[in-house]
């Protein structure tokens with residue numbers, strides 16, 4: 371039985387270990403410190419990387435089918451502990467229990483479905499009679515760094531392809547949400563050889579130590595664009611491979627023929643699920659002038675149905691913002707919009723007295739230059755903007771450094787698809803919020819990232835190409 375109240379240890383070289391120092395983990399729904407996590411020392415990080423290096427030759431020569439089977443056994447064991455892990459995830463991250471269970475289940479599913487992927491190696495005979503083999507070989511030690519919005523799933527997104535392709539891993543969760551992944555580490559400890567997976571938690575110094583380490587071969591990073599740039603700089607020292615999945619500022623474009631009632635509900639969740647802390651949340655909503663008022667009022671009405679609350683109660687569908695810094699930032703965006711005379715419409719709901727709660731909030735048709743439009747808000751506030759023509763909305767939607775996702779909503783799916791093709795975004799969804807799948811590539815355009823996650827393209831990012839000519 372996993373103990374989720376205490377005893378949080380790192381996984382280093384097959385052993386569960388504490389650290390001399392620890393740091394506090396705060397429940398965002400109560401603002402109370404409820405646990406402490408080990409603060410990894412530089413020596414412990416070196417030990418983790420060294421153990422991974424030692425484990426690498428055996429792991430890369432373990433048959434692929436055996437590596438795939440290990441991923442499936444990890445998934446099975448995670449599912450055995452799903453409800454326990456979900457409770458801990460809600461405590462540290464804030465998301466409602468149902469969403470926490472969904473994150474754990476999806477993580478398990480991601481392991482199983484990634485394990486099905488196979489990169490086709492090629493062999494061809496040239497006219498000269500030479501045979502050319504084109505293979506994909508692993509890179510070595512992968513450092514996986516994840517943020518606090520989906521701490522388990524975004525780590526599994528890296529662990530699964532890394533291990534399947536024969537790499538070994540050192541994973542580092544965010545210091546805001548380290549605990550559930552540490553418990554997943556307890557599960558993994560029994561299922562893979564020592565050193566193949568290491569999980570270390572630490573304060574703000576640990577990420578830069580890890581990305582600068584000469585024995586790390588690849589960095590798989592999900593986080594903000596700002597940190598992504600620092601990671602890339604740090605990787606340059608030894609030309610580490612990088613996959614960077616970074617911030618988004620996804621436009622959602624609602625066409626005049628949209629089914630307003632259906633769109634209102636779906637778009638509300640696309641913007642506010644996980645309290646808006648989703649990389650591919652709808653963050654700028656462009657609504658055709660002819661339906662603007664009705665859709666805005668419809669979404670406001672829906673917002674009144676979902677007052678945020680402590681996700682542990684099993685009833686609330688919206689939780690708090692994950693940490694104080696982000697809470698203050700989102701509040702400052704709302705305050706700035708008000709100060710600048712913009713119309714701010716917060717759902718009239720009662721908030722709990724403690725906790726980083728913010729009511730779902732709309733900014734009503736602010737100018738394109740408003741901070742809440744230009745910056746990724748990553749919280750429960752979203753700007754709604756009127757548009758009149760397709761050319762105009764395409765130009766405004768593309769006027770951003772971000773290019774992660776986008777969505778188009780309308781009954782004429784061909785017209786929506788034509789508009790989708792004109793958007794600068796890695797993924798465009800029609801008549802739905804984000805839909806991600808282990809077999810479908812996911813890649814940010816512009817400053818939303820470098821490289822690809824998921825699908826065969828994502829798996830190949832964990833490999834070097836090797837050519838053998840004979």
Ligand code: NAD
Pocket residue numbers: 515516517518519524542543544545573574576577578581592593594595596597598600601615616617618648649746748774814818819
């Ligand atoms: P963050 O960039 O502050 O932190 C992410 C991780 O990087 C954390 O583990 C952190 O400890 C670590 N880190 C911080 N500084 C570092 C450094 N200099 N070197 C190495 N590691 C460092 O991001 P966050 O605030 O935790 O997460 C929110 C951001 O993540 C948002 O911008 C969101 O859009 C983005 N995100 C992107 C995706 C995606 O797939 N594109 C998914 C989820 C979140």
